[in-house]
Amino acid sequence: MGLEVLIVEDQVLIAIHLQDLVEEAGHRVSEVAHDGPSAMAAAARQPPNIAIMDLRLAHGESGIDVAHQLYEEHGIRCLFISANIDDEVRKKVAGLRPLGFIGKPFLPAEVIAAVQASAIAVESNAC
Amino acid sequence: MPAKPEIILNVDDNEPGRYATTRILNRAGFQVLEAGTGKEALRLARSASPQLVVLDVNLPDMSGIDVCRQLKSDPDTAGIMVLQVSATNIAVLDRVNSLSAGADSFLVEPMEPEELEAVARALLRLHRVEAELRRSLAERELLLREVNHRVKNSLQLVLSMLSLQGGEFREAGAKELFAKAIARVTAIASIHERLYQDTDPLTIDMQTYLSGLCAELARAGIGDERHADLRPAIEPMRLPTEHGVSLALIVNELVMNALKHGRPNDRSAIIKVSLRRIEPGQARLTIADNGPGLVAGDPASAAKPSTGLGTRLISMLVRQLSGQLSVEHTDGYAAHITFPLPQQPAATWDSKS
Numbered sequence: 164m165g166l167e168v169l170i171v172e173d174q175v176l177i178a179i180h181l182q183d184l185v186e187e188a189g190h191r192v193s194e195v196a197h198d199g200p201s202a203m204a205a206a207a208r209q210p211p212n213i214a215i216m217d218l219r220l221a222h223g224e225s226g227i228d229v230a231h232q233l234y235e236e237h238g239i240r241c242l243f244i245s246a247n248i249d250d251e252v253r254k255k256v257a258g259l260r261p262l263g264f265i266g267k268p269f270l271p272a273e274v275i276a277a278v279q280a281s282a283i284a285v286e287s288n289a290c
Numbered sequence: 291m292p293a294k295p296e297i298i299l300n301v302d303d304n305e306p307g308r309y310a311t312t313r314i315l316n317r318a319g320f321q322v323l324e325a326g327t328g329k330e331a332l333r334l335a336r337s338a339s340p341q342l343v344v345l346d347v348n349l350p351d352m353s354g355i356d357v358c359r360q361l362k363s364d365p366d367t368a369g370i371m372v373l374q375v376s377a378t379n380i381a382v383l384d385r386v387n388s389l390s391a392g393a394d395s396f397l398v399e400p401m402e403p404e405e406l407e408a409v410a411r412a413l414l415r416l417h418r419v420e421a422e423l424r425r426s427l428a429e430r431e432l433l434l435r436e437v438n439h440r441v442k443n444s445l446q447l448v449l450s451m452l453s454l455q456g457g458e459f460r461e462a463g464a465k466e467l468f469a470k471a472i473a474r475v476t477a478i479a480s481i482h483e484r485l486y487q488d489t490d491p492l493t494i495d496m497q498t499y500l501s502g503l504c505a506e507l508a509r510a511g512i513g514d515e516r517h518a519d520l521r522p523a524i525e526p527m528r529l530p531t532e533h534g535v536s537l538a539l540i541v542n543e544l545v546m547n548a549l550k551h552g553r554p555n556d557r558s559a560i561i562k563v564s565l566r567r568i569e570p571g572q573a574r575l576t577i578a579d580n581g582p583g584l585v586a587g588d589p590a591s592a593a594k595p596s597t598g599l600g601t602r603l604i605s606m607l608v609r610q611l612s613g614q615l616s617v618e619h620t621d622g623y624a625a626h627i628t629f630p631l632p633q634q635p636a637a638t639w640d641s642k643s
Binding site: 174176177179180183219246247266267268269270271272273275276 | 435438439440442443445446447449450451453454457476479480482483484502503505506508509510
């Protein structure tokens with residue numbers, strides 16, 4: 164099953180790179196959002212299967228809050244990406260059934276493996 | 291002048307004694323709270339956050355020494371200075387026990403007012419210095435986290451930029467050169483993803499670092515060859531970061547060579563990467579393929595790294611590790627790098643023990 168993936172990342176270069184990797188993994192990027200409001204609007208327009216979520220967005224906005232909204236309003240689970248992933252972060256999103264955590268700088272192979280694992284997790288959940 | 295007034299907690303079940311102490315401290319200009327039991331003392335120490343506790347050894351419900359021990363073992367109250375007080379007849383034993391339990395100073399009753407005031411001032415001075423150090427340390431830690439975040443994010447931007455740029459090349463030769471540059475930068479940059487996450491930021495867990503790099507090399511490949519069968523077998527081992535980066539760069543060069551030159555014609559290509567301890571104090575890195583190995587009459591064809599830069603990098607890095615490079619041709623081509631493990635205190639050796 165091909166996934167529809169929403170990318171939430173405020174840095175354009177990294178967002179495009181992630182888009183390339185999602186497509187290399189055989190899935191589709193539904194939209195690229197750069198902050199909370201645009202992510203929520205994108206999810207309402209076209210609900211994705213999963214989101215790739217940067218934990219630190221522009222203007223001090225937290226990807227954790229956006230992830231909460233996505234999960235509570237649309238049941239969308241996230242694959243988290245950040246330069247600082249620690250136990251505190253893991254605890255804060257534990258209730259959102261996170262699909263995984265990827266540290267920056269990431270290896271492309273890691274991203275692809277994590278997206279594939281997410282596809283399996285989401286699919287087995289849908290059945 | 292400190293921003294908030296300094297509070298002293300005076301703990302003594304003997305009322306006249308407690309009154310006398312409070313009076314001396316009040317006259318010296320301190321704000322004083324009182325407690326008559328150990329339990330009350332612990333409660334007030336937590337709720338009122340005094341800077342100093344004047345603590346009698348003999349309390350009705352528990353020993354003053356136990357109160358001190360509890361205060362010093364709780365992170366919330368460990369910073370509070372403790373001045374333990376005891377009667378003359380049992381003073382020597384109490385003095386030793388008190389100081390062992392974490393008390394900062396000790397006085398014998400009856401106390402001279404001047405001495406009590408002077409000791410209280412000295413301990414409060416110490417408390418201020420310690421509080422300032424703690425605050426400054428916390429600030430530094432925050433700053434370090436922020437710098438660390440920015441370094442990693444910037445490296446990600448560099449890698450993303452290179453990858454996007456790499457997709458633009460059409461000509462095979464240029465594409466391959468660019469892929470090599472990306473792989474080299476990736477090997478260096480990806481160590482930062484793993485540093486600072488664990489307890490020991492000066493060493494790197496080679497198992498996750500090299501296994502991750504191998505997965506990426508297999509994915510990216512060289513030229514149009516992708517998804518190679520790369521089999522890492524890395525022993526759990528922590529090395530200083532500079533050793534880690536050198537080894538990662540060597541793995542990167544030798545695996546890229548194997549991807550390009552080490553492909554057998556009659557079977558599918560397998561590249562094995564192993565890192566293991568051999569004799570005490572020595573480790574060996576091996577990169578082996580099942581390709582054609584040395585071709586007769588052209589001894590350099592397989593062994594020779596594909597670019598001049600690759601050759602120079604490998605020889606310099608092996609020298610930097612004080613290592614030895616040897617090659618072997620059995621079933622394919624294998625390069626072994628044997629190097630001395632750096633001397634380290636045992637504690638940093640095996641991870642998170």
